[in-house]
Amino acid sequence: MWKSLLFSLYTLGIHAGNLFLFIGHYFSEKINLLYQGRQNTIKKCKNPSNLSEVVWIHCASLGEFEQGRPLIEEIKKDYPATKILLSFFSPSGYEIRKTYPFADEVIYLPSDLPCNAERLIHHYQPKSLILVKYEFWWNLIRATQSHHIPIYAISAIFRPKDYFFKPILYPFKMLLSGFECLFIQDQQSAQVLNHHKISNYQMVGDTRIDRVISLSQISDVPKKIIDFIQDRTTVIYGSIWNEDISVINTMVTTFPDFCHIIAPHDISSGHIETLRKNILFTSSLYSDEYPDKQLLIINNIGILASLYKVADYVYIGGGFGAGIHNILEPAVHGIPVFFGPQHKKFNEAVELVQSDSAFAITKPEEMTNQIQQWQQQPDVLNTIAAQLQNYFGSNQGATQKIIRHLGTILEKT
Structure with missing residues (x-):
């Protein structure tokens, strides 16, 4: 009962955010880029796709992209036939990396509504979803897991005060337990996950180290x-x-x-x-x-x-x-x-x-x-x-x- 109510409230909050975005795109160039970019992604999903069975990598912005980048380029080097879908939340990521040559397609991630998650999954048929650092969009995660698509987090950091560890938000925490693997950066994250009885993690460090080297x-x-x-x-x-x-x-x-x-x-x-x-x-x-x-x-x-x-x-x-x-x-x-x-x-x-x-x-x-x-x-x-x-x-x-x-x-x- 509470799980359904929590996701309904969460989705209501996403709708409120969409309303703010709609109003704001008339007054802000950056908000307009985000609004139009999301609309373009939804339009793409209404047409036949040139891609399928992609490895989908999602980054919030440019900083997270630099953490995902070494993984993308290593995948393309070792498995050149793999198709990469790269999505961004922020215009500061998308607008700079929309022509990134190692991704087969670059898109804005639409708002985290259940219908948008289903559109993306149906259109691109991802083999896996990789979330960089702490990009946890709960309707997307929930839909992806319902289709039995493995989800990973890379360069992830968890802290004791993360909101999804609050007892009242336990349905979000349970989704983390459904990840194929949480690739975490540090020992503190391991301690936090152990405290919450989440064991599906590996401590591997930060991929940005490889990138800057x-x-x-x-x-x-x-x-x-x-x-x-x-x-x-x-x-x-x-x-x-x-x-x-x-x-x-x-x-x-x-x-x-x-x-x-x-x-x-x-x-x-x-x-x-x-x-x-x-x-x-x-x-x-x-x-x-x-x-x-x-x-x-x-x-x-x-x-x-x-x-x-x-x-x-x-x-x-x-x-x-x-x-x-x-x-x-x-x-x-x-x-x-x-x-x-x-x-x-x-x-x-x-x-x-x-x-x-x-x-x-x-x-x-x-x-x-x-x-x-x-x-x-x-x-x-x-x-x-x-x-x-x-x-x-x-x-x-x-x-x-x-x-x-x-x-x-x-x-x-």
Whole structure:
């Protein structure tokens, strides 16, 4: 009785969200992209499909895609006949990766109504569904399990306070027990699952480790960046928000001879204009033919990962707001990475801070003081580099562990 009522209430909440989306798409470009994208997916499901028996991989956004990406590319390498359906919840994922060459089709995931789940399953006839990190859409999971389609979660993290572990929401927790396997990142997740008597898991680590190691070996630094740096000590500020500007201003004031390169999270013209107004120093844009100012602002997408190759120090944004962005991409190069206090939900940040391999700050002066100390003790930087090398070396391999488990399904293609 309660199970049926819970799913009815959950579905009612999804309907309410759809109403908000319908109204909001008239006023917000981003909401309109999501609304139209979902409508397009539903239209596709009304026509004959060119794909069937797909391996369906779902990601919330771009960050989760980077966790799913090594698995997708390994599947295509080892099982080239396998058809991959890639779905996104967020426009920031779909719009950037809609032409991703290793997926046979890329779609927006429609809202989590039972009818939409049935449409997708009937249209694409998935052999398996792989959810990245914590994308738990309960009507989709319920429908997929009712069709006896195996479901997996990869790079998953579970915490004691996750809402679906509340006693009143036990029907959601029971769906987790129906997964073929939960591939989790850490020991804490294992302890949480054991506490709730969920045993269908394997601790394999984070697939992003495999991705950033691979990316560090293939990314080339643009010549324009090399010319701009001119052998100066270089600081890269990655995924910057307005809350991070005080860090930049303090750093440039303290180290005016350093090369400072800023990569905003939002590269829209309005945001970059605001950024330039709030920074106390003159700046060039990457799109300028000959950038020659004290600071360089990257106003395009796709080169940030390569910039870390030439960095001496890195600051990652978001830590003075909602939460930090990707710290693994710079850390794999063995360089000190700084970020703000909002990092406790990110396992890699917590682990690296505990080992003095990455550095959380609560005010800008903590970063400048630390760098000044290192200039007097350069051997410390070698120790940090060695610790980071050990971290990545001991945590790689999650992708291959998952592939081995999926082998029987993939071989049926």
